[in-house]
Amino acid sequence: MKDDSRVAEEVTGENADQPGIEIYRQLSRFLLVYKFAVEELMTKLRILSEEFDFVHRHDPIEHIASRVKRPEAILDKLRRKGLPARLEVIAEQLDDVAGVRVICPFVSDVYRVAEMLSGQHDVELLLSKDYIAEPKPNGYRSLHLILRIPVFLSDRVEHVKVEVQLRTIAMDFWATLEHKLFYKYDDQVPADFAAELAGTAAIAAQLDSRMQALHQRLH
Template sequence: MVYKFAIEELMTKLRILSEEFDFAHRHDPIEHISSRVKRPEAIGQKLRRRGLATDAGTITEQLDDIAGVRVVCPFLSDVYHVARMLTGQDDVELVRSKDYVANPKDNGYRSLHLIVRIPVFLSDRVEKVKVEVQLRTIAMDFWATLEHKLFYKYTDQLPEDFAGELASTAVVAAQLDTRMQQLHERMRGTSNLVAPL
């Protein structure tokens, strides 16, 4: 239950940041937000794969992705703006970040991953709950969504050149992001909006 509440807290923060930024800058840095809490059976499978115990303490300490929020942004600069706004809040603790935008995975996957701790105010205590936040552009989300669907459909019979083809499509998506960012900057009369976290 605390993971569900942590997601609700985080979603509220992101909606406020989105609306406030849009009001101040006439640009909404968030296209859409989705969330999920990992199913108990998926948690158990992950712990068993890692050879870990399945008690509550191990789950809390060892797993960072029980609660997950995905933030899809229009432009590259928005990914970093939203990350900075979120982690700049006093009650949001940045535990760890992995910048797969600046350093894509070998398969071409790009996204900015943050593990944050969010306070959840319960009737008798405050619990700080870890939430994984994935920030990506529309193009990154398009690629990652279809890559995931393809791998689940063809797990046993991947064509020989499949990995290379996927990686090359990721490059095309990255080029599209760069071009759209440049157009965005041109229209706004700015430059150098993209700055890593």
């Protein structure tokens, strides 16, 4: 693994004779803005969760998780996409430097939370990919949003992209175990693995549908 100053140097594209500590400071500040954007978004989601639960006696958010990509992961993605390692390229071309995952009890909650969040006046919806309505070939289901969030700094306002994944408990269960299985097999999976995986995704979708129906009967 590269040392921090070398990673920072590679990202900023500065010459090696510039002091390493200054280069690292530039990179750290760049990623710090993404951290702030995640915190802004997490606060919005917690407010929606608590307020909706108080008014409607139902919390549409079961769990929230977040992360900001490490420099090594950002560099690796830039290389795979054939992009230069520049801060402005990262900001413009990469949508998943900052990510938030929202786990909801029911499918209806997924769309409700997405609508409430993207409808806020200071949140800009850049892109929506509905893998619930149209699952991926392997069975993956989730609603992906790319949002732009304002971050108010001491001397300026930065508008930062954050990827939001919204899914039900069943979808998250399937996606988490699918990831673990592929990691274990190092992508060398048995021939019938894809069909089995798609089959389990269909079972999870049926469970979501039945639980949604029960929820509607009670309300």
